[in-house]
Amino acid sequence: MLYRVALIGAGIISRNHLDAIRQMEQLQAVAVADIDESTGRTVSKQYGIRYYADYREMIVKEKPDIAIIALPHYLHEQCAVWCAGHGCHLLLEKPMALSTAECDTILEAVSKAGVQLMVGHTQHYLPANLQAKALIESGELGKLIAIHDTRHLYYFNENRPAWFLDKKKAGGGILMNLGAHSIDKIQWLTNSRITKVKAALSYEGERGNVEGSGCIFLETSNGVPAVIVQSGYTGVAKDETELIFSRGMIKLISAKGVWVSREGQYEELEPREASDPFVLQFKDLLQAIQSKTEPDSSGQYARSVITALEAVYRSGETGVEQQVDN
Numbered sequence: 001m002l003y004r005v006a007l008i009g010a011g012i013i014s015r016n017h018l019d020a021i022r023q024m025e026q027l028q029a030v031a032v033a034d035i036d037e038s039t040g041r042t043v044s045k046q047y048g049i050r051y052y053a054d055y056r057e058m059i060v061k062e063k064p065d066i067a068i069i070a071l072p073h074y075l076h077e078q079c080a081v082w083c084a085g086h087g088c089h090l091l092l093e094k095p096m097a098l099s100t101a102e103c104d105t106i107l108e109a110v111s112k113a114g115v116q117l118m119v120g121h122t123q124h125y126l127p128a129n130l131q132a133k134a135l136i137e138s139g140e141l142g143k144l145i146a147i148h149d150t151r152h153l154y155y156f157n158e159n160r161p162a163w164f165l166d167k168k169k170a171g172g173g174i175l176m177n178l179g180a181h182s183i184d185k186i187q188w189l190t191n192s193r194i195t196k197v198k199a200a201l202s203y204e205g206e207r208g209n210v211e212g213s214g215c216i217f218l219e220t221s222n223g224v225p226a227v228i229v230q231s232g233y234t235g236v237a238k239d240e241t242e243l244i245f246s247r248g249m250i251k252l253i254s255a256k257g258v259w260v261s262r263e264g265q266y267e268e269l270e271p272r273e274a275s276d277p278f279v280l281q282f283k284d285l286l287q288a289i290q291s292k293t294e295p296d297s298s299g300q301y302a303r304s305v306i307t308a309l310e311a312v313y314r315s316g317e318t319g320v321e322q323q324v325d326n
C-alpha cells in the first residue's frame with residue numbers, strides 16, 4: 001500500500017521529513033500547509049507537492065493517510081486532535097505538547113479515532129545512540145552507574161524563530177526543546193522512566209522570556225542517577241553524553257561517534273553503517289500502522305518526557321526535588 005502524507009509546518013525540520021519520504025517506496029508526500037505563504041510555497045515547489053495556507057482545508061481536501069505535525073509547540077495539541085479526528089495517523093514532532101494535560105487530550109483523541117500516534121523522538125534513530133545502546137545492553141561494561149549529559153549551544157541566535165523564546169508558545173526554553181531530547185535519550189538508553197528531578201535554571205537570554213540554561217539531577221526508575229547540564233548562552237558548544245559503568249565508560253557524541261574506555265582511556269569505535277534517522281522513524285511508524293501496535297516512541301511514552309519536564313520547571317521554581325508521576 002502507498003501511504004499519502006501531508007506535512008503541517010514547512011519550517012526548519014520539514015525538509016528532514018520530506019527528504020526521508022523521498023527515500024521510501026511506501027510513502028508519497030502530497031501536500032504541505034503553512035500559514036506563512038512564502039515558506040510554504042518554497043517547500044511546495046522544491047518537493048513538487050501542493051500548498052495550502054490552512055492545514056484544516058488541506059486535510060479535508062487531500063484526505064492523507066498520515067499527517068506530520070511540525071508546528072510550534074503550542075499548536076501541537078489542537079492540530080493533533082483535529083487531524084486524528086479526521087482519520088489521519090500522526091507523526092507529531094517532539095515535544096509532544098506543552099503539558100501532561102494536553103498530552104492526555106491528544107491521547108484521548110487518538111484512541112477515540114483508532115489512529116496511530118508516534119512522537120518524533122529522533123534520538124532513538126541516531127547511529128551513535130543506537131551503537132551505544134547495543135553496547136549498554138550487551139552488559140560488556142558491567143553495571144550502568146551514572147549518566148552525564150551535556151548540551152551547550154547558542155540558543156538565542158537571531159535565526160531562531162521568535163516563538164521558541166516565548167514561554168507561552170514554546171512551553172520553555174532550551175530545556176523544553178533540547179532538554180526533551182536529553183530526557184528522552186536517558187530514558188531510552190536505560191529502558192526506564194525518570195522518577196525524580198532536582199533542577200536549577202537561569203534566565204539570562206537577551207531575547208524572550210524562557211530559561212537559557214539548566215542543571216538537572218535525575219533518577220531513573222531502574223535506579224540510574226543522571227545529570228543534564230545545558231547552556232544556551234554565547235561562547236558555548238558541546239554535545240556529549242558520558243555513561244559510567246562498573247567496568248568502563250562510554251562517550252557518545254550524536255553526530256560524530258562513540259568512544260569506549262576499558263583501561264581508563266577512550267578509544268573510538270568503528271562507526272556503524274548509518275541510516276537516515278528520519279527514514280528509520282518512518283519505518284517504525286509504518287510498522288505500527290500495519291501491525292496496529294504502538295511504536296517505541298508512542299504518545300504514552302512521549303507523555304512521560306513532558307511529565308518529567310513539568311517536574312523540572314516545578315523544581316526550578318521551588319528549588320525542591322520533585323517526584324515524576326507517570
Ligand SMILES: NC(=O)c1ccc[n+]([C@@H]2O[C@H](COP(=O)([O-])OP(=O)(O)OC[C@H]3O[C@@H](n4cnc5c(N)ncnc54)[C@H](O)[C@@H]3O)[C@@H](O)[C@H]2O)c1
Pocket residue numbers: 008009010011012013014033034035036039053055069070071072073075093094095120121122161177
Ligand atoms: N526531531 C528533531 O530533532 C527536531 C529538530 C528541530 C525541530 N523539531 C521540532 O519540530 C517542530 C517545528 O520546529 P521547527 O524548528 O521546524 O520550527 P519552525 O518555526 O522553523 O517551523 C514551524 C512552521 O510552522 C508554521 N506555522 C505556524 N503556525 C501555523 C499554523 N497555524 N498553520 C500552519 N503552519 C503554521 C510557521 O510558519 C513555520 O514555518 C517543533 O516541535 C520542534 O521542537 C524537532
